[in-house]
Amino acid sequence: MDVQETTAACRDAFAELASPACIHDPYPFMRWLREHDPVHRAASGLFLLSRHADIYWALKATGDAFRGPVPGELARYFPRAATSLSLNLLASTLAMKEPPAHTRLRRLISRDFTISQIDNLRPSIARIVAARLDGMAPALERGEAVDVHREFALALPMLVFAELFGMPQDDMFGLAAGIGAILEGLGPHASDPQLATADAASARVQAYFGDHIQRKRTDPRHDIVSMLVGAHDDDADTLSDAELISMLWGMLLGGFATTAATIDHAVLAMLAYPEQRHWLQGDAVGVEAFVEEVLRCDAPAMFSSIPRIAQRDIELGGVVIPKNADVRVLIAAGNRDPDAFADPDRFDPARFYGTSPGMSTDGKIMLSFGHGIHFCLGAQLARVQLAESLPRIQARFPTLALAEQPTREPSAFLRTFRALPVRLHAKGG
Amino acid sequence: MRVVVDQDLCGTTGQCVLTLPGTFRQREPDGVAEVCVATVPRTLHAAVRLAASQCPVAAIRVIESDAGDDERAGADPAPCPAEAERHAAKDQRNTGGHDGTV
Numbered sequence: 001m002d003v004q005e006t007t008a009a010c011r012d013a014f015a016e017l018a019s020p021a022c023i024h025d026p027y028p029f030m031r032w033l034r035e036h037d038p039v040h041r042a043a044s045g046l047f048l049l050s051r052h053a054d055i056y057w058a059l060k061a062t063g064d065a066f067r068g069p070v071p072g073e074l075a076r077y078f079p080r081a082a083t084s085l086s087l088n089l090l091a092s093t094l095a096m097k098e099p100p101a102h103t104r105l106r107r108l109i110s111r112d113f114t115i116s117q118i119d120n121l122r123p124s125i126a127r128i129v130a131a132r133l134d135g136m137a138p139a140l141e142r143g144e145a146v147d148v149h150r151e152f153a154l155a156l157p158m159l160v161f162a163e164l165f166g167m168p169q170d171d172m173f174g175l176a177a178g179i180g181a182i183l184e185g186l187g188p189h190a191s192d193p194q195l196a197t198a199d200a201a202s203a204r205v206q207a208y209f210g211d212h213i214q215r216k217r218t219d220p221r222h223d224i225v226s227m228l229v230g231a232h233d234d235d236a237d238t239l240s241d242a243e244l245i246s247m248l249w250g251m252l253l254g255g256f257a258t259t260a261a262t263i264d265h266a267v268l269a270m271l272a273y274p275e276q277r278h279w280l281q282g283d284a285v286g287v288e289a290f291v292e293e294v295l296r297c298d299a300p301a302m303f304s305s306i307p308r309i310a311q312r313d314i315e316l317g318g319v320v321i322p323k324n325a326d327v328r329v330l331i332a333a334g335n336r337d338p339d340a341f342a343d344p345d346r347f348d349p350a351r352f353y354g355t356s357p358g359m360s361t362d363g364k365i366m367l368s369f370g371h372g373i374h375f376c377l378g379a380q381l382a383r384v385q386l387a388e389s390l391p392r393i394q395a396r397f398p399t400l401a402l403a404e405q406p407t408r409e410p411s412a413f414l415r416t417f418r419a420l421p422v423r424l425h426a427k428g429g
Numbered sequence: 430m431r432v433v434v435d436q437d438l439c440g441t442t443g444q445c446v447l448t449l450p451g452t453f454r455q456r457e458p459d460g461v462a463e464v465c466v467a468t469v470p471r472t473l474h475a476a477v478r479l480a481a482s483q484c485p486v487a488a489i490r491v492i493e494s495d496a497g498d499d500e501r502a503g504a505d506p507a508p509c510p511a512e513a514e515r516h517a518a519k520d521q522r523n524t525g526g527h528d529g530t531v
Contacts, residue, residue: 059485060487107459107460107461110441113443116455356447356480358483363482371485372440373440377442380443
């Protein structure tokens with residue numbers, strides 16, 4: 001699609017995002033949308049915001065201008081919820097809760113996600129990183145191509161989650177295989193077969209966590225599941241096993257496919273912009289700036305997956321969003337809005353050098369972790385995994401190069417890869 | 430200048446602690462933000478305003494009380510006093526006897 005030539009209104013941006021052209025590179029379309037239809041109403045009735053200022057406002061206005069769906073309305077916003085396990089699990093996750101239940105549940109979980117708790121994980125994350133890179137080294141040094149997506153980007157967050165959840169690694173690898181299918185099934189335009197595949201995978205996750213919770217109840221250890229089971233058993237009327245399973249399912253969904261995608265994009269950025277690798281060879285502040293710029297340039301979750309429902313008629317940019325409309329935000333477009341980030345398609349970690357995490361030197365918020373009460377619970381965990389990985393990849397494999405063009409996952413929602421094959425440049429070549 | 434955190438609103442993201450670790454901390458065990466200084470030194474005024482504007486849930490309120498401190502918070506003003514009132518009015522569910530000292 002030659003977006004520059006398109007002057008007619010786009011009928012459905014979600015459908016366009018699923019097109020092969022957008023899977024390859026969604027940013028020209030996002031630019032068109034931001035400039036021509038920034039408060040887009042899709043054929044399905046969903047609204048989609050694509051300007052940074054509007055997205056920032058909408059995310060922060062949750063609870064005021066917007067609310068989450070209440071249980072009785074689930075069928076209205078998710079017509080297939082009556083028959084879909086995945087949609088029912090989604091409805092019970094933290095992302096779909098509103099205060100005061102949201103506040104209480106989030107605080108239960110956030111005990112394990114405080115900045116100091118995540119810092120305590122650094123040594124074990126660093127160990128996992130080093131072990132995975134050691135595992136890749138022999139093949140790379142023989143001149144072979146290695147799929148860094150599978151061998152590193154996906155493996156790292158899975159292994160970190162296995163530790164957090166107190167699960168054997170093989171169990172985590174087994175569950176994780178279905179997560180991509182679940183994410184696809186939850187998309188607003190998923191087909192019935194996609195939703196059925198998602199539900200089959202969700203059923204496996206549900207059954208596993210049901211057993212896992214029982215194991216942790218009889219044999220608690222220092223992991224999130226044991227802690228939540230303990231909190232739950234002290235407070236049995238408000239957090240059922242079903243809710244607990246939904247929360248663990250939600251953490252898996254939100255946690256590792258997104259982290260893996262960002263590691264992939266970071267490796268691609270290292271390969272595409274070798275002049276920027278110096279950020280990874282100096283102090284932690286430079287590494288953090290590189291990480292934030294990767295997150296800005298390629299938001300892994302391109303739009304918000306949960307409904308934000310207008311509490312009243314809302315006028316935005318001359319468009320009236322009617323009361324009760326489901327409003328989504330196109331995070332990836334906001335991150336590339338020139339009104340927020342000058343020359344937005346340029347990869348430039350200097351934008352984030354020495355700033356608060358997630359804020360540019362101009363005081364603009366990087367949107368990939370969201371904002372407002374549903375700000376990503378695992379933001380710091382993701383940042384630490386990236387910060388512990390990238391300098392080690394750079395130091396261990398300074399001649400890393402693409403072995404062939406990466407294969408994108410054909411997803412409108414999650415910008416990620418099926419394969420990212422890399423090799424080492426021949427020495428002295 | 431003083432700064433307060435609305436502990437009912439706090440989303441426990443820890444963003445303020447990452448921004449200004451000497452000014453904010455996360456209380457144990459639930460991660461709710463606390464302010465650990467009585468007044469904000471002048472050298473940190475701009476940084477505290479930034480931290481307030483960056484808070485995902487606008488739970489940080491800056492009280493610009495110093496005489497002669499006429500700078501305003503710029504494009505993203507500090508949360509309005511209504512939020513402090515909501516804090517006072519809301520029925521806080523106390524999960525574990527933390528005193529919420531700021």
